[in-house]
Amino acid sequence: MTDHDHDHSHDHGSCAAGAADALGRAEEVCASRGARLTPIRAKVLAALADSATPVGAYELMDRLAEDGRRPAPITVYRALDFLLTNGLVHRLESRNAYLACDHTHDAHAPVIFLICDSCGEVSEASSDDVADGLSALLAKVGFKARSQLVEVAGECANCRGGQGRAAGA
Numbered sequence: 001m002t003d004h005d006h007d008h009s010h011d012h013g014s015c016a017a018g019a020a021d022a023l024g025r026a027e028e029v030c031a032s033r034g035a036r037l038t039p040i041r042a043k044v045l046a047a048l049a050d051s052a053t054p055v056g057a058y059e060l061m062d063r064l065a066e067d068g069r070r071p072a073p074i075t076v077y078r079a080l081d082f083l084l085t086n087g088l089v090h091r092l093e094s095r096n097a098y099l100a101c102d103h104t105h106d107a108h109a110p111v112i113f114l115i116c117d118s119c120g121e122v123s124e125a126s127s128d129d130v131a132d133g134l135s136a137l138l139a140k141v142g143f144k145a146r147s148q149l150v151e152v153a154g155e156c157a158n159c160r161g162g163q164g165r166a167a168g169a
């Protein structure tokens, strides 16, 4: 359950407030679960929220380096695990990369990733219709889902010259 009246109408191209938003949300999630957003967890989340494109684990370690010293891989992987478990970060299987969650949704809710082949941006979408359709399908075949991540590859509206929403082509 989320009772946020948070405005999601921000422009993805210039998401400068991304990290601050994400950290504020993470603090709330952690507080409500009695978990702690340690400094390394916060840093990992901020680095992902700052990036418009998904970030691989090793690139993430480079970005987190301070005075030329990268954090130990195990430290970063543990922080990622925590963030994944709490639904603050998603892992994009096809790219083996991570991205901060844009939304407040249930950790097991279906998520649709729209992956642009041209600019590499990945945006996250959710749809009640897709969620309903998917759970009906799973019930029908008796499959218990561990995660429900749908990846759609293609070209984003920006790269298509802003024609994304043009009706009838």
Ligand SMILES: [Zn+2]
Pocket (backbone or CB within 6 Å): 090, 101, 102, 103, 105, 111, 124
């Ligand atoms: Zn999400």
Ligand SMILES: [Zn+2]
Pocket (backbone or CB within 6 Å): 116, 117, 118, 119, 120, 121, 155, 156, 157, 158, 159
């Ligand atoms: Zn694009």
